[in-house]
Amino acid sequence: MTNSNLTNTVAGPVIQPVIQTRGLTRTFTARKQTVEAVRGLDLEIAQGELVAFLGPNGAGKSTTLRMLTTLLPPTSGSASVAGFDVATQSRQVRQSIGYVGQGNAAGHQQHGRDELVSQARAHGLSRMEARARAEELIADFDLAACADRKVSTLSGGQRRRMDIAIGLVHRPRVLFLDEPSTGLDPQNRANLQTQIQRLHAETGSTIVLTTHYLEEADALAGRVIVVDHGQVIADDTAYNLKSSLGDLITLGFYDQATAAAAAHRVRRSAPEAQIKTLGDEVTIRVAGGRELAPALVADLAVAGDRVHRMEVAGPTLDDVFLNLTGRSLREDNDTATDTALASTDETLEEIAA
Ligand SMILES: Nc1ncnc2c1ncn2[C@@H]1O[C@H](COP(=O)(O)OP(=O)(O)OP(=O)(O)O)[C@@H](O)[C@H]1O
Ligand SMILES: [Mg+2]
Structure with a gap:
C-alpha cells in the first residue's frame, strides 16, 4: 500500500477538483481603456457537478470560460482543468474538454451529418463509431431535417443545436457551454435542457454553462455561481440562495x-x-x-x-441578484438575446484545429 492510499483510508478519499482557479484574472486594454473582465477568481468545481454561471452582460462569464478552455491566456493567476494547467498544458486540457462558444460556428461548408462524423473522427472514433455517434446526436437534437444540408445554410437555432451536438461528440469529461440556449425557441430550449440533464446523469461529466435564463439556472444546475464585474458575488445551490432571502x-x-x-x-x-x-x-x-x-x-x-x-x-434568483447588487438581472439582460448571437467565439472545431 502506498502512502497516499494509507492517507486516503484514514482520512477518506482525497478528491481533487476537476476545475480549480487561483486568483484568475484577465484584463483587456482597448483604446487606452482598461477593462478588468475577470478579477481574482478562486473557484473549485468537483467532478460531476453541473454549475451555472449567472450574471449580466459583461460580467466576465465568457472570459472565464475562454481562459478555462485555453482560448485566452490569463493576465495573472492560475487555473487547472482535469488536472492540467491551462497555461502550460493546454493540449491536454483541450483533449479533456468539450466547448461550445457563445457565438455560432461560422463557415461549415459540410453537410450536418458529415460535420458530426468528421468531428467524431477528429476525436479518434472509428468510421463506424463516428457514424453511429452522429446518428445518435441527430436524433437527440432533432437535427434530422438539417443532416443533409450545409451547416452554413441552417437557421440560427438549428446551427446552435448543431454546435452543441458537435461539442458533445466525444462525450467529454468536462463540458463548457456558453449560453447554450440563447437563440433557441422554447421547445428546443426545453429539449436542450433535457439533453444536458441526460448527459449529466448518464456520463457523470462535469458541466459548466453560462446562462441569462434564471429559470434555466434554477431548474438545471446543482450550483449557481453569480458573477458581477468579474467577481463571484454568490455561490450556492439555487435553493439556498433563494432561501436566504x-x-x-x-x-x-x-x-x-x-x-x-x-x-x-x-x-x-x-x-x-x-x-x-x-x-x-x-x-x-x-x-x-x-x-x-x-x-x-x-x-x-x-x-x-x-x-x-x-x-x-x-424568492427568485433575480431577487437574489437584486439583493446582492441593487440591480435586477432581468433589466440588465434585456438586450442579452439580441447581442449574444452577434458576438464571435470559438467552437470545438477551432480548438481541435
Ligand atoms: N477581446 C476583448 N477586448 C476588450 N474587452 C473585452 C474583450 N472580451 C471581453 N471584453 C470585456 O470584458 C468584459 C467581460 O466580457 P465577457 O464577454 O466575459 O462578459 P459576459 O459575462 O460573457 O457577458 P455576456 O452576458 O454579454 O455574454 C466586458 O466588459 C467586455 O467588454
Ligand atoms: Mg458571454
Missing part, C-alpha cells in the same frame, strides 16, 4: 395613508423584515412570509388598516 409579501391598501400606517405597524412587529412602501402598496420581505401573511393581514385589519389585496411570492 425570504418570501415577498405584497399588500395593497385603499389609500397611501393606510399603507404608510400599516408599514409602520409591520416594522414594529417584525423588525427583521425588509419593508418598502410604494404609493398604496407595501412590500415585506421576510423569512417564512407565506406562513406569516394571513396573521399579518388579520392583525392589520384589527388595527383598522384593511388590506384589499395580498400576494405572497417565493
Whole structure:
C-alpha cells in the first residue's frame, strides 16, 4: 500500500477538483481603456457537478470560460482543468474538454451529418463509431431535417443545436457551454435542457454553462455561481440562495395613508423584515412570509388598516441578484438575446484545429 492510499483510508478519499482557479484574472486594454473582465477568481468545481454561471452582460462569464478552455491566456493567476494547467498544458486540457462558444460556428461548408462524423473522427472514433455517434446526436437534437444540408445554410437555432451536438461528440469529461440556449425557441430550449440533464446523469461529466435564463439556472444546475464585474458575488445551490432571502409579501391598501400606517405597524412587529412602501402598496420581505401573511393581514385589519389585496411570492434568483447588487438581472439582460448571437467565439472545431 502506498502512502497516499494509507492517507486516503484514514482520512477518506482525497478528491481533487476537476476545475480549480487561483486568483484568475484577465484584463483587456482597448483604446487606452482598461477593462478588468475577470478579477481574482478562486473557484473549485468537483467532478460531476453541473454549475451555472449567472450574471449580466459583461460580467466576465465568457472570459472565464475562454481562459478555462485555453482560448485566452490569463493576465495573472492560475487555473487547472482535469488536472492540467491551462497555461502550460493546454493540449491536454483541450483533449479533456468539450466547448461550445457563445457565438455560432461560422463557415461549415459540410453537410450536418458529415460535420458530426468528421468531428467524431477528429476525436479518434472509428468510421463506424463516428457514424453511429452522429446518428445518435441527430436524433437527440432533432437535427434530422438539417443532416443533409450545409451547416452554413441552417437557421440560427438549428446551427446552435448543431454546435452543441458537435461539442458533445466525444462525450467529454468536462463540458463548457456558453449560453447554450440563447437563440433557441422554447421547445428546443426545453429539449436542450433535457439533453444536458441526460448527459449529466448518464456520463457523470462535469458541466459548466453560462446562462441569462434564471429559470434555466434554477431548474438545471446543482450550483449557481453569480458573477458581477468579474467577481463571484454568490455561490450556492439555487435553493439556498433563494432561501436566504425570504418570501415577498405584497399588500395593497385603499389609500397611501393606510399603507404608510400599516408599514409602520409591520416594522414594529417584525423588525427583521425588509419593508418598502410604494404609493398604496407595501412590500415585506421576510423569512417564512407565506406562513406569516394571513396573521399579518388579520392583525392589520384589527388595527383598522384593511388590506384589499395580498400576494405572497417565493424568492427568485433575480431577487437574489437584486439583493446582492441593487440591480435586477432581468433589466440588465434585456438586450442579452439580441447581442449574444452577434458576438464571435470559438467552437470545438477551432480548438481541435
Ligand atoms: N477581446 C476583448 N477586448 C476588450 N474587452 C473585452 C474583450 N472580451 C471581453 N471584453 C470585456 O470584458 C468584459 C467581460 O466580457 P465577457 O464577454 O466575459 O462578459 P459576459 O459575462 O460573457 O457577458 P455576456 O452576458 O454579454 O455574454 C466586458 O466588459 C467586455 O467588454
Ligand atoms: Mg458571454
